[in-house]
Amino acid sequence: MIGDASNLSSRAIQLGFLALLVGAWQLLSSLGTISPLLLPSPDSVRIAFVKLVESGQFWSSLRVTGSTVLQAWAIAMIAGSAAAYAITRSRFLVAVFEPVIAGIFAIPLTLLFPLYILFLGIGPSSKVAYAATYGFFPVALNAIAGFSAVKEHYLRAAHSMGASAFATFRHVMLPASFPIILTGIRISFFITFASVLGGETLSSVTGIGKRIALAAELMEPAEMFAWIVFVIVFSVATNMVLSMLESRASAQ
Amino acid sequence: MRMTTGARIFWTRCAMLLAALLCWEVYARLWADTRFVSPPSLVLHAAIFELFREPGVIDALVTSLWILFVAYALAILFGVAIGLAVGWSSFGRKAFFPVVLLLYGIPQVILLPLFVLIFGIGPACKIAFGLSHGFFPIAVNVISGMKNINILYLRSGHSLGASSFDIARYIYLPNMLQSLFTGLRLGMTLTLLGVVLAELYVSTQGIGYWTKLYAETHDPAPLFALIAILALMAVILNELVRAIERRGLRWRG
Amino acid sequence: MNKMTPAGQIVSSQTAAISIQNVRQQYPGRHSSAAVLALDDISLDIPRGEFVCLLGPSGCGKSTLLNIVGGLIKPTAGKVQVSGRTIDGPSPRDIAFIFQESTLLPWYTIRENFHVSFKFSRIARSEWQSRTEEALAAVGMSRFIDHYPEQLSVGMRQRVNLARGIALGTDIILMDEPFAALDEQTRMVLGEDLSELLAKTGKTIVFVTHSLAEAVFLSDRVYVMAARPGRLKTIVEIDEPHPRSPDFMLTTRFGDLRNQLYGLLRDEVREGLQIERKSSAAAGRT
Numbered sequence: 001m002i003g004d005a006s007n008l009s010s011r012a013i014q015l016g017f018l019a020l021l022v023g024a025w026q027l028l029s030s031l032g033t034i035s036p037l038l039l040p041s042p043d044s045v046r047i048a049f050v051k052l053v054e055s056g057q058f059w060s061s062l063r064v065t066g067s068t069v070l071q072a073w074a075i076a077m078i079a080g081s082a083a084a085y086a087i088t089r090s091r092f093l094v095a096v097f098e099p100v101i102a103g104i105f106a107i108p109l110t111l112l113f114p115l116y117i118l119f120l121g122i123g124p125s126s127k128v129a130y131a132a133t134y135g136f137f138p139v140a141l142n143a144i145a146g147f148s149a150v151k152e153h154y155l156r157a158a159h160s161m162g163a164s165a166f167a168t169f170r171h172v173m174l175p176a177s178f179p180i181i182l183t184g185i186r187i188s189f190f191i192t193f194a195s196v197l198g199g200e201t202l203s204s205v206t207g208i209g210k211r212i213a214l215a216a217e218l219m220e221p222a223e224m225f226a227w228i229v230f231v232i233v234f235s236v237a238t239n240m241v242l243s244m245l246e247s248r249a250s251a252q
Numbered sequence: 253m254r255m256t257t258g259a260r261i262f263w264t265r266c267a268m269l270l271a272a273l274l275c276w277e278v279y280a281r282l283w284a285d286t287r288f289v290s291p292p293s294l295v296l297h298a299a300i301f302e303l304f305r306e307p308g309v310i311d312a313l314v315t316s317l318w319i320l321f322v323a324y325a326l327a328i329l330f331g332v333a334i335g336l337a338v339g340w341s342s343f344g345r346k347a348f349f350p351v352v353l354l355l356y357g358i359p360q361v362i363l364l365p366l367f368v369l370i371f372g373i374g375p376a377c378k379i380a381f382g383l384s385h386g387f388f389p390i391a392v393n394v395i396s397g398m399k400n401i402n403i404l405y406l407r408s409g410h411s412l413g414a415s416s417f418d419i420a421r422y423i424y425l426p427n428m429l430q431s432l433f434t435g436l437r438l439g440m441t442l443t444l445l446g447v448v449l450a451e452l453y454v455s456t457q458g459i460g461y462w463t464k465l466y467a468e469t470h471d472p473a474p475l476f477a478l479i480a481i482l483a484l485m486a487v488i489l490n491e492l493v494r495a496i497e498r499r500g501l502r503w504r505g
Numbered sequence: 506m507n508k509m510t511p512a513g514q515i516v517s518s519q520t521a522a523i524s525i526q527n528v529r530q531q532y533p534g535r536h537s538s539a540a541v542l543a544l545d546d547i548s549l550d551i552p553r554g555e556f557v558c559l560l561g562p563s564g565c566g567k568s569t570l571l572n573i574v575g576g577l578i579k580p581t582a583g584k585v586q587v588s589g590r591t592i593d594g595p596s597p598r599d600i601a602f603i604f605q606e607s608t609l610l611p612w613y614t615i616r617e618n619f620h621v622s623f624k625f626s627r628i629a630r631s632e633w634q635s636r637t638e639e640a641l642a643a644v645g646m647s648r649f650i651d652h653y654p655e656q657l658s659v660g661m662r663q664r665v666n667l668a669r670g671i672a673l674g675t676d677i678i679l680m681d682e683p684f685a686a687l688d689e690q691t692r693m694v695l696g697e698d699l700s701e702l703l704a705k706t707g708k709t710i711v712f713v714t715h716s717l718a719e720a721v722f723l724s725d726r727v728y729v730m731a732a733r734p735g736r737l738k739t740i741v742e743i744d745e746p747h748p749r750s751p752d753f754m755l756t757t758r759f760g761d762l763r764n765q766l767y768g769l770l771r772d773e774v775r776e777g778l779q780i781e782r783k784s785s786a787a788a789g790r791t
Contacts, residue, residue, distance in 0.1 A: 009343075009347075010343065010346040010347035013347040013348070014347060014348075014350065014351055017348075017351055037369065038366070038369055038370055092257075092260070092261070095257065095261050096261050096264050096265060096268075100265065103487070103490075106437075106441045106486075106490045107441070107444070107483055107486035107487055107490065108441065108444045108445040108448045108449075108486060110445055110448045110449055110452065111448055111479050111482050111483055111486070112479060113452060114452070114463040114464075114467050114475060114479065115475070115476075115479065117467065118288055118467050118472065118475070119288060190357055190359070193359055194359035194360075194361055197359050197361050197362055198359070198361035198364075198449060201361055201362070201364055201365065201453065202449070202452050202453055208362075209361070209362070212362055212365050213364075213365045213453075215365070216365030216366065216368065216369055217365075221369075224365065224366065227362070228362050228363065228366070231358070231359065231362045232358050232362075235357055235358050235359060236354050236357070236358065239354060239357045240354075404604050404605070404606055404608050405608055405610060407577060407602075407604065407608075408602065408604055408608035409625060410577060410595055411575055411576075411577055411595050411597065411600075411601075411602035412595070412597050412602075412622055412625035412626045412673075413595050413596070413597035413598075413625060413626050413627065414625035414626075418624065418625055422610070422621050422624075422625075423610065426610065426612040426613075427612070429612070430612075501612075502653075
């Protein structure tokens, strides 16, 4: 792995890109050409972040958003894979449902958000339901693809050895379709996360999305940027870790 | 009477849709709270007799439609240009493709309040937000379209003495095209998402204003109708892009 | 009658269509010490108008050699001459290449594929239409001229691919396991077609395969190669006029030739398997 020159220099360029971004931020805010209302200095953002952590606001908002995301993600995973399992029992059902699910996923479900607020209020439950709806689709679509991609002769072999339906699922279908389902679960996480933040931004009483919207309304750019930077760093880090785990799991 | 599989699939879907509407109608008429749910028949009624007679709603729909077109056109322009720039050399792909992918993974909705601060609450903000959503899938698919090429096509081209221009024109470009169409389809979906998010966030005008008004006055029929019309618009636009894709990729049979 | 000749025998160079002279090919490994010697000092002359086969176990460098002849790979040392001219890059005027899989571009119809190939190899536009039609007629595929490749079966596609290679009108055709992706029966039928088509034209064909039956059925001369490093082992001549009928396969002579080739390769293949077994055991320990 070591000594691959082009690998090394592309890493250098990526780090350089990051440095350039931070440098440009620092330079632009210190020159004062852009109003500090739109681009606060990196230092003020750091101070705002420390203040958020010390006042406990950071942890309370994080807990709300985090638990909303986890609940929605869990529902999406269970409902998505159960629906996919039921649908893939018959080729006809796959032909009926798969394009419908893909078609619905192609329209912005955010349109339905006002209905969730109407039914469930502006508390966390509307965000759980909305994000779970969004997160359901990638899990269901990938699990359908995964379950239907299991080679027929594996199933026939298991059947000929007298495996029960559960044993077939546990030892043949699940391992064979695992890499594809895993991709769906990863995509589902990011969609759920984005939907919760979006729901909180649009209409909520608390949570990270609400904090960002509120900071913008109250003209507190440093606090808003503190949240934005936190979310960006978190999602980039999670993305890298999950992709790494995924490529390791599918390599096995 | 025997039906083809295609016909059976079509009629099964129709029956399901009809059954769902019927259940909803019965539920809404007999048990539901009329402040929250209204039956499909009343929704249809509201669409025809309330929404289409409200010039404010018509205005809002027309405005968001042209916002969408401008945002999508810009997303295609920037997506293709930057995709080509990054995908051109293998070094560019190696250095910048992971950066583009990581940026694509960021929940952009956290920037929505910032976009409003920068661009105000008018169309500019919604265009910019739609563009920032639609740009990424197009750029990503252009880049991967330039990366994934069957090496045998290239070797065959070389053995026939094709020039670099010939190879770009007859092999790389058509190969990229199918990936580009995928990007255009996803780009449409995400541009729509961006515009809808911005519309709903800015609730002092446009579609956001009307949804808020209907929800707060507990008048669900026109709210359902407005959402249904928007969803229908989204479906039609997606089908339009798909139809163009099918025309462009006839060879996939 | 068939006879064995010692490796590297020189056919008179006036009649040679392709002359391979002391070709060596080395691939750099991960570390400089692990460089792989794919071809070790190969010299052979391929007579004009013959159908010859490169046969050998995987890893003997037969495809590499074919790519060198086609000008797609530059050899580390040595040179290849075609009609007395040293090869330096692809020469579409003299050499057509037919690959393992169909290289028909999926986004063009069969007709457009032929035309693009003619454009690539700078054949006059006025000839495109007639060449396309003649070549397709020769393989009985005329009615698919406006189909897309993916609308055809794998066998039909490779048949069109062969027709396209021949339509380029070169004196030499190189084929890199063109039937590898096909089932046994389709291979046989395409082999018969090929034998018939080429008997008429007098082209020089170099054909890479790992099928013993295919080698015996199609070639005038089989170059048997050995692996690690890739080198020429022997030449087996097959004295049977083209076009060859399927009846040839039923003769005892066919069986004898096939067995003779198997005998030459068996040890090579065994050795290769053992090497793989050893190295995988070594990999398991680390």
